[in-house]
Amino acid sequence: MASTFMAKPVSYLNILNNLGIADCLIGCDSSQMQQLAEEWYSELLQLSASGTKLKIILAERQPERFLAGFIAACAANFPVFLCNPDWGTQEWQQVFDLVQPDIIWGDLNKLNLSRPSSASSPLSPPPPHSPLIMIPTGGSSGKIKFAIHTWNTLMASVQGFKEYFQLNYINSFCVLPLYHVSGLMQFMRSFTTGGKLAILPFKALEAGQIYDIEISDFFISLVPTQLKRLLQNPSLTKWISQFQTVMLGGAPAWDELLEKARFHQIRLAPTYGMTETASQIATLKPDDFLNGKVNSGQILPHAQITICNQKGEILNCNQPGNITIQAQSLALGYYPKIWDKQDSFSVDDVGFLDAQGYLNILGRNSDKIISGGENIYPAEVESTIRATQMVDDICVIGVPDKHWGQVLTAIYIPKASYTSLEIKTAIQDKLCKFKIPKYWISVSTLPRNSQGKINRQQLQKLVQEGLSMK
Structure with a gap:
């Protein structure tokens, strides 16, 4: 099914019914999502008659509306910028100045923002046919930027995930924001493989709200602070231990947290990845974790990692150095600039590959x-x-x-x-x-x-x- 999506993204709306989307979504009004997606897609098709691809800001709070907007924008091949509706005025002004949007999906009326005229320069060189999907990154540094992805780069990540875990379909339980790469990729994995997708805000989960579903066949993605909170609640600790796999990423995990998860037999899968790589490119499988391994795991099939010294020379196993990533899921650049070199991405992290090909992260150069x-x-x-x-x-x-x-x-x-x-x-x-x-x-x-x-x-x-x- 993945190849269908990669070859012809415009077909998403035509096959929603074939996917059985009503059965795939849990915790959302799937009929509302499908209706909105069709309405917005029709509106965009009318707008595209002029030949102009208008820029869309997607900042919907409701998952149904967010997913409907995402599907419609991709199907119509309109550039879409995924945004956090809870950004403050200063952050939103950054986004408006950078993007100069034509269409805004989301209630931003309460913000007192100056709207620049939509006269921004197009991407140079021109964007590929695959829909452009701009995913925010860099917010923790105080300056928001958007990694430029396409349907194809996201699908490369899905395919690598499927092959690594040897799955035909992927069920996801999403408690992370859909505008973030870690939340969006859970939707992509489930939607494009015919799996199920349960969506529940983390605050609701922490308050004890859970769905009556069989979660032993589900993946859930958490950041370390979320896992820490769940492990403080005995009933939620028991609940999280029933998952097929608990992906852990977003920030470094500490030894005490990992030991506690191992003690409770949580099937944890620490990951290494980033927005620019469309989520993880290395993952420690749960069995390895439960057997005592502590690292970021092996490299997924769609990616390669090389460790180099400061001269750019490739180092042998167990020699720490700078990490360079080659992956089919790499972003094309940071909006609005397309990178000249897209076959590799040098990151700020320092690490090494051991003799078994497991990735070990020591820290960030900039944090050193x-x-x-x-x-x-x-x-x-x-x-x-x-x-x-x-x-x-x-x-x-x-x-x-x-x-x-x-x-x-x-x-x-x-x-x-x-x-x-x-x-x-x-x-x-x-x-x-x-x-x-x-x-x-x-x-x-x-x-x-x-x-x-x-x-x-x-x-x-x-x-x-x-x-x-x-």
Whole structure:
């Protein structure tokens, strides 16, 4: 069925009934979705008679409306920008200035935004025939950008997933936002393979709402903070342990969380991927996880990874270096620029491939802290601090220092009434001296987005305020 979609995307609406969409969607009004998709598709066909492909912003809150808009835009081959309806005015103004949309699906009337005239330059070179799908990324850095995908790049990811897990159809239980690549790809996997798709907001799940369905044949995708919350509830812990596979990605997971999941026999599948690769390109299979492996797993069939040094030379197994990705699911660029080189993508992550081909991630180059000439990856320090069970959350960064270049600073949410001195004492025999944070800033909450990633701009404000009081 996947080949049908790749060859002729305009056929989606014609085969909705053949897919049995009413039986595929759980927790949504499928008839409303189908009706809206047909209405919007017809409207777009009339607009396309002029030969102009108008740019669509899709910011619908209701899953039915979001999916209807997505299907209609792709079927009509209109460029569609997937957006978070909860972005603030400043973020939406960024989007409007960048996209200069012609059509907006979603209620943005309450926002006081200036609407620039729609006179943006077209993509250069011209876009391919496959519908352009712009997926947001980079929000945690404070600046939103859109990775340019097509139906074909997303389908390459679906095909790689199917082959890796040796499946004919994929059932998904989606608690992540559909505008995000991790939510959208769950829809794509189920919709294009004839699987079922259950949609439930995570807050509703956390409150105890679950569907009466057989979940042992379902995949669910979570970020680490979501898994942590579910494991704090015994009934939800039992529920999550019944899934065929629990994909875990979006942010690094810490050892304590992984051990707890393994203790409860959660069929966890830690993943490595990003918006630019249309979700995961490496995944640790659940059996490997339950048998004690701790890494990002093997590379999916549609992708390749090479590890290079700073000179660009390919390194052998177990040698850490910079990660370069080749994948059929790679984005074409960041809107509005199409990349000149599309056959590979060099990322900011440092890692290595072991002798069995498993990917091990050490950290991000940009997160690396150099203190007194020593390289420090925050993930290792954060994991060690979490293992003390004295903090609810932790983020370690480097702040400029005249003597050391950078010094480690821990921004943390203490558990109970633990002091920074008690935490430092607990880790002093587990880390080298230069890896123990010099500054400790206690906060009530850390600025994380829905995928569990830290908002660096807001974090810097917390650090400045915290250090000014020392």
